[in-house]
Amino acid sequence: MKNNIVVAKFGGTSLADFAAMQRCASLVLNSPTIKVVVVSASSGVTNLLTKLTKPDLLTAKREALLNKILAIHSTILDQLEQSDHQQQQLLNLHLKLADLAQSASIQPNIKDEILSFGEQISSLLFTEVLNQLAGNQIYKAECFDVRKILKTDNQFGNAVPNINRISELATHYFSDVVSSEDKGHSHVMVTQGFIGATEHGETTTLGRGGSDFSAALLAEAINATELQIWTDVKGIFTTDPRLTTNAKPISEISFDEAAELATFGAKVLHPATLLPAMRANIPVYVGSSLAPTQGGTKIVKSVENKPTYRAIALRKNQTLITIKSPAMLHATGFLAKVFGILSQHHISVDLITTSEISIAITLDNSVQNAEQQFYKHCMKALQAFCEIQVESDLSLIALIGNHLHANASIMGNNGIEASVFQSLNNISMRMICYGASQHNVCFLVKDNEAVSIISKLHQHLFEGDTAVTTGLAV
Known part of the structure; x- marks a missing residue:
């Protein structure tokens, strides 16, 4: 009790x-x-x-x-x-x-x-x-x-x-x-x-x-x-209000959604905050001490309103590492060898995609000075058996929602995912991660294009009559 x-x-x-x-x-x-x-x-x-x-x-x-x-x-x-x-x-x-x-x-x-x-x-x-x-x-x-x-x-x-x-x-x-x-x-x-x-x-x-x-x-x-x-700030919004003045407040959100937002860069919550609250099922309220009577966001285990898209998060200063080797082709143990080296040097990987002969991973440069650590501690070990390409000045954009793998697909019948990417024509995306979590779709873009992309996505998803869905709880 x-x-x-x-x-x-x-x-x-x-x-x-x-x-x-x-x-x-x-x-x-x-x-x-x-x-x-x-x-x-x-x-x-x-x-x-x-x-x-x-x-x-x-x-x-x-x-x-x-x-x-x-x-x-x-x-x-x-x-x-x-x-x-x-x-x-x-x-x-x-x-x-x-x-x-x-x-x-x-x-x-x-x-x-x-x-x-x-x-x-x-x-x-x-x-x-x-x-x-x-x-x-x-x-x-x-x-x-x-x-x-x-x-x-x-x-x-x-x-x-x-x-x-x-x-x-x-x-x-x-x-x-x-x-x-x-x-x-x-x-x-x-x-x-x-x-x-x-x-x-x-x-x-x-x-x-x-x-x-x-x-x-x-x-x-x-x-x-x-x-x-x-x-x-007055709780959690559909995106950072500093990125677009049209950001909308969210009155209620689930632990899972909030955890994704915190992990992918929302400044209002520390990522680890929700772990004890989730373990003990303690509701979390986020509000503004400047205006305590003007409402905020309640974070709870389960919510009635579960829109496909709830919010958009942005994490800047990302580094993309592409690791390529023909030795990957039809081989076993390559991924284990790569991640063993990263683990030895205490480098945490955020996103990952793979092909037959290459791996692409992202590192959060703002937290761990990823590029410097990578060059200092891992480059020599990895270059012994593969080619390395390093790209910086990138941003990670995450669309946070519910049951994304079930409610939509990139070529799905309802076309929600397709319409999202159609709204971003002429945008160069360096990586897309989709399917590992039912609560997010992530993609990597150039730092100098990130704010503009957030604005376009927000307009498409949350604003006006053309909005795909609403992040507002009912």
Whole structure:
């Protein structure tokens, strides 16, 4: 049985300054079921902290970065009814950060420690904003160090959570919150996203965008009824509104569809976020902290409206690798040999197509600097038995929907797929992947044509009387 408890996560733009924090605090105070709040670092802080970890940073540059970070936090603190204790807490954290940043050689564990300060400080400040806005002794917001609960391995920079341990510790540390349902909205835990710790207490991070993931892990651990993700956009749209002003909001979407969107580049959700929610069947709500009453998107296990096409996702900075060898012809083991080499060098492949004598694969250059890794670690090994061609400046476009393999085919009777590609006449596609998933059709195009293609597809699929289908839930 689920507890009537909501976990709410607020992103960096939602905590950018004092006014933004007040809006989020009002949202929490007006929602009695929110008992756990997970926060990111204030907008811009993580970028500054990342710069602090660069090797051979000049003293003047380091001091300038530290002053910028302090200024962001001090501006918020100055608008609080602060005490000497609060001021000292903030000062102590900044002094510790400055000390760590002076390390001559910043190792991965020290880098994670440095990156954690954004969330440590924003959670401290947001707790004070909540308590100040509540203005009474009945309501209590408590700042909690998530590293006591969110245990991970020691892969610094991209740590893997220990699900069982997190569940065990969350039940212990959040017992008062979980059992306080009948006491009203009296006790709220404010904690950090993005960070965790090893069993030995070393700080780790879950990778960029890991705050959503952290919130989902905690929601799963305490068996919450809902996970809320509050950001700067009004939910999930039929495509990124920055690509076309005609993007339409989606009121409800399935876990499967949302997972595909996140995987293929939708910025509103971190790809890993949905895994804990799916495991525990916890609905996820995505809304804007700037306009919390204007609706958002609910992500659930099953939806009534299942359009053939739901949305379009874009992922830029892709690299296409073509591996060709006559030895493939009527041979066995070639694919295993190629992917064995890629695996040895920790290179993750996104899409793949094959012919009799060649393999084409895509790598996400924006995440792993794919081309550089490929040349450094794999080229020599692969060239020993095959020809290699590398193409960059490409974008991956994914059409997300439902039962695409059953509802349509490229030459199908209803002509939906055919009409999609007919709308893209004169477009050079470097790769098409279709059939591996019932929820997507993907193709690779030139970076400089991607936005135009998104606009044409969106117009064809979602706009006006000629739209093939609608992404709007009924």
